[in-house]
Amino acid sequence: MPKLSIIIPAYNxxxxxxxxxxxxxxNSKESLSETEIIVINDGSTDSTLEILKSYNKYKNIKIHTTxxxxxxxxxxxxxxxxxGEWITFIDADDTxxxxxxxxxxxxxxxxxxxxxxxxxxxxxxxxxxxxxxTLRSSMCLSGPWSKVYNRQFLIKHKILFEKDILMGEDMLxxxxxxxxxxAIESYKIGFYNYRHTN
Numbered sequence: 001m002p003k004l005s006i007i008i009p010a011y012n013x014x015x016x017x018x019x020x021x022x023x024x025x026x027n028s029k030e031s032l033s034e035t036e037i038i039v040i041n042d043g044s045t046d047s048t049l050e051i052l053k054s055y056n057k058y059k060n061i062k063i064h065t066t067x068x069x070x071x072x073x074x075x076x077x078x079x080x081x082x083x084g085e086w087i088t089f090i091d092a093d094d095t096x097x098x099x100x101x102x103x104x105x106x107x108x109x110x111x112x113x114x115x116x117x118x119x120x121x122x123x124x125x126x127x128x129x130x131x132x133x134t135l136r137s138s139m140c141l142s143g144p145w146s147k148v149y150n151r152q153f154l155i156k157h158k159i160l161f162e163k164d165i166l167m168g169e170d171m172l173x174x175x176x177x178x179x180x181x182x183a184i185e186s187y188k189i190g191f192y193n194y195r196h197t198n
Contacts, residue, residue: 002012002060005106005151010052011042011076013080016195017051021061022195028072037061038078039092043068048092072169074163075144078106079154086115087151088193089144099191103148113153113181117146119190130178133158142171146192149177153176 006024010017017059021037023105030036035062041049055061075089086107099117107115154160157180162169178184 001087002036003031003108004036004148005078005082005087006035006037007075007078007082007087008037008039008089008090008092009042009071009078010039010044010048010092011068011071012044012046013048014044014046014051016093017048020090020092020095021055023097024090024100025058025101027096027098027100027191028104030101030130034086034104035060036082038081039063040074040078041065042070042074056072059184064128070163070166072163074164076160076163079151079160082151084151085156087149088147091145093195095193095195096191097193102186102189102197103191106189107148110185112183112185113150114177114184115148115183116186117148117189117191118186130184131175142174143171145194147174148192153177153181191193 008020017039021039024037025032037082038060039052041052041063043066049065052063061082064081066074066078066096079087088103103117157176158174159172159173159180165172
């Protein structure tokens with residue numbers, strides 16, 4: 001069983017998906033045997049699928065194509081297909097840096113439900129304060145990026161992304177995780193590179 005499942009929803013991502021996948025492969029060389037990468041091709045109409053097929057040589061990259069249903073449905077499908085002890089989400093137009101190589105080793109012995117990574121101070125011992133921080137955050141805490149979720153915890157509490165909500169579904173997902181968590185950890189390590197696109 002892999003230690004970490006990386007879920008990537010991809011819709012018409014021909015411009016970025018290769019850079020995204022290459023950054024993961026480059027920065028997780030030491031832990032690739034403990035990692036699975038699940039790409040959900042969400043009904044792309046450009047050359048995303050053709051680019052993804054060029055990664056078939058990697059045994060730990062799994063590509064699933066579905067009709068276009070949106071990012072929440074794609075992430076939920078990724079959760080259902082994942083086998084890792086932990087799950088992280090990466091958007092197809094984003095990348096990870098060399099700090100990503102530390103993630104698998106840091107999560108190996110964790111007994112928490114959520115681990116937050118980032119170059120900012122986070123209150124993890126007080127759910128009320130963490131909830132407040134999440135509600136006030138524009139992106140850092142409200143989004144699913146830079147976080148690693150315990151898969152069994154998500155399954156036990158039936159936590160998924162709301163498919164019928166177009167804005168704020170990420171925050172709702174994280175708030176549900178926080179409210180149901182017994183323990184949360186954080187590391188002041190930034191591994192995620194967010195790309196601002198229109």
